Amino acid sequence: MNLKSSNVVNIANLRSSLKEHKTQELCLPLDLPEEDLHLLGSIVKKHYLLQPGEHLYNIGDPGKAIYAVRSGTIKTYIPTDQGDEQVLGFYLPRELLGFEALGHDQFNSAAMAVETSDVCELPFESLEKLYDQVKGLREQIDRLIGREFYNDHTMLLLLGKRHGEERLASFLLSISRRLQHRGFSPKEFNLTMSRRDIGNYLGLAEETVSRLFTRFQEDGIVRVERKHLTIHDMDKLQDLVEH
Amino acid sequence: MNLKSSNVVNIANLRSSLKEHKTQELCLPLDLPEEDLHLLGSIVKKHYLLQPGEHLYNIGDPGKAIYAVRSGTIKTYIPTDQGDEQVLGFYLPRELLGFEALGHDQFNSAAMAVETSDVCELPFESLEKLYDQVKGLREQIDRLIGREFYNDHTMLLLLGKRHGEERLASFLLSISRRLQHRGFSPKEFNLTMSRRDIGNYLGLAEETVSRLFTRFQEDGIVRVERKHLTIHDMDKLQDLVEH
DNA sequence: CGTCGCCTTGAGTGTTTTCAACTTTGGTGG
DNA sequence: CCACCAAAGTTGAAAACACTCAAGGCGACG
Structure with a gap:
């Protein structure tokens, strides 16, 4: 997983990042009360500022979190032995990615910034601890997982027919x-x-x-x-x- | 959802069904202790004996359960307005289907028996109640959800490239x-x-x-x-x- | 101002589709 | 038991669609 970009943040980026964070908190596609979103925000320990072409995660990386796009565009894809790749999806701000690692130790796909992007990490472990405290959180996450299936299936129809x-x-x-x-x-x-x-x-x-x-x-x-x-x-x- | 077949079960089918149930319990792809599998078996309230062409669920049906194939083959597919369909997957004995309804009120796809098939239903609600009692159950279900994503992504690669x-x-x-x-x-x-x-x-x-x-x-x-x-x-x- | 990457356009090729005919199979009723 | 029918599968020929290869244009960046 690429942490480099977090270390080389320039001041302008950092400032705008902080400002944005303050005003609109987490960029999550979750419909929850203000205070619960605060709680969610508190489990975010890592931010990634990715330049075009930089990886958020790569195939084989330990999959222990999902990621929220705060700005930019992330593509997920499967690299193949033949050198080509299959792009699985594009993720825009306020969208979550990484569900596919659920229950697996490793990612089976890679995620790369298409443009300069700002992403934060929500560890599965912290998320699960919140399930009891934040009513409706599990349902919302389940809804997003279901939507992810729906997206994949729509894509299968598109490619197949x-x-x-x-x-x-x-x-x-x-x-x-x-x-x-x-x-x-x-x-x-x-x-x-x-x-x-x-x-x-x-x-x-x-x-x-x-x-x-x-x-x-x-x-x-x-x-x-x-x-x-x-x-x-x-x-x-x-x-x-x-x- | 098609219950007809459950009502018109003939004696021979019923007998073999019961016998099978007794000897190998639930046909689940779950690696759990015997007693936990018993618990899981207890939440199964509905069985479906489907003939070729009969639906297990249809698009729009309330999605409140996942299904375990005990015998036969089930295909899931998206019917389109144009009359054609996109088959999403085939499910063989000991495989689970229906995850896509997670967090949604309705199915976005349909499931039909390809041959005479025996399927049992595991309601989400009952399943969730077991999460606290059966250690490792959530992890196993998560693993299956992750695998489902993996399958879909493999399919996207296949169709795309x-x-x-x-x-x-x-x-x-x-x-x-x-x-x-x-x-x-x-x-x-x-x-x-x-x-x-x-x-x-x-x-x-x-x-x-x-x-x-x-x-x-x-x-x-x-x-x-x-x-x-x-x-x-x-x-x-x-x-x-x-x- | 030159280079590199990205994008566009053209020509020829190849895979898959469509349409159509025909064969085989399995089921049904006489 | 056989004849018939519908459904499933196979095969051929022509057409459609997208791909590959190749060349050239445009814009960003050093």
Whole structure:
């Protein structure tokens, strides 16, 4: 696990990190009373400030915690012997990752920052101790585990049955919805991950993703400028998914 | 949820069911002391005897339990608006399904018997009450949840990065390994599910699966006779996966 | 201002799908 | 017991989709 970045935090980053921490506490997707969130905050002992390409955890690392993204984007993936990789998911602020280590000693996948990211660690052990004190915490965690299954299953359907067009449309809508949920614009945002990562996630070649973006733009569905994306026709995007 | 089959159990089935129950207790993939397994057995209130095509649960059903397969094969799948479906997994005896309902009120997928199957129900509620009494139970359940994630992620890699040949080889080895684990021959067994189901699971057309079986047989890797499969060259099968 | 990484575009190739016909099997009723 | 039917499986040919290989453009960074 990469702790380096925590040691080389520059002052500007640290200041903004502290300020953010103070105002909005933990960035958790949990619906709990203020004081309970405080309790949760108290079990966070480690923070990670990751630069693009740095690992949060790697395959084989001891899996004894889940992680909350406070800012940035984390991708999880399976590295293969053949050198390629399968991206399993992208995690945005206020999302939790690492559930797959439940009941295992080691991670079976890796997690890497796609952009500069701020992540905090919630050890399973501390979390379990809180279950008795914080009413509803277990249910909320269970709900997140169930959602993680749902996400994986949606992905299996996407990879097993859908064409490239539908996959990319589905991906864009997913990002859009999640950003909107956090109070950002659902129609205009930055794709923080590379085309290669997107393709890797969607089971498509990098070039195919690029071509699809071009086609979507020609059809007036979106406007793509490098990493910046504007959705012009949300309905058409939705139609592509349901096709 | 389909209870019909429990009401129309014929005497022969019932007798064999009871006998089996007596001798090998619950068919659980849990490593616990005898008396604890007894306790677990006591929370089973419902049994399902399902005929091929009958549902164990359907999408939208209240998800308040996990299920242990005692005999037969259960497939889980996502039905889509377009009429097609994505098979998520096959569950053999001694395997548990239904974790995805964790923390949700409803199932987001369906479970159907592929062949005549015997399944028992473990309500989440009863299970949670046992966590305090049975030491290590939570850890074991967590381990199974983690394994479920691992399976899903392996599947994502398979669908995202592998060709038909590698997918089918991987599938056959998975079945082989799981049967061997239960004490059956890893080299000779029946494929209880249809070609359509296999294709659906592997993200391939039914015809492609058929052609691949033919090719594997021509290459001397397996012998296929309808549902009966014999693996002649386990190494070559393994090579195909690792390619 | 040059280099490197990321992205785009084109051309050709390959795998898998689709459509269609045909075979085999298992069940049902005469 | 046999004939018939529906479901499951196989096979072939053509088409679709995405991939690979290759070249070139754009932008960030030193």
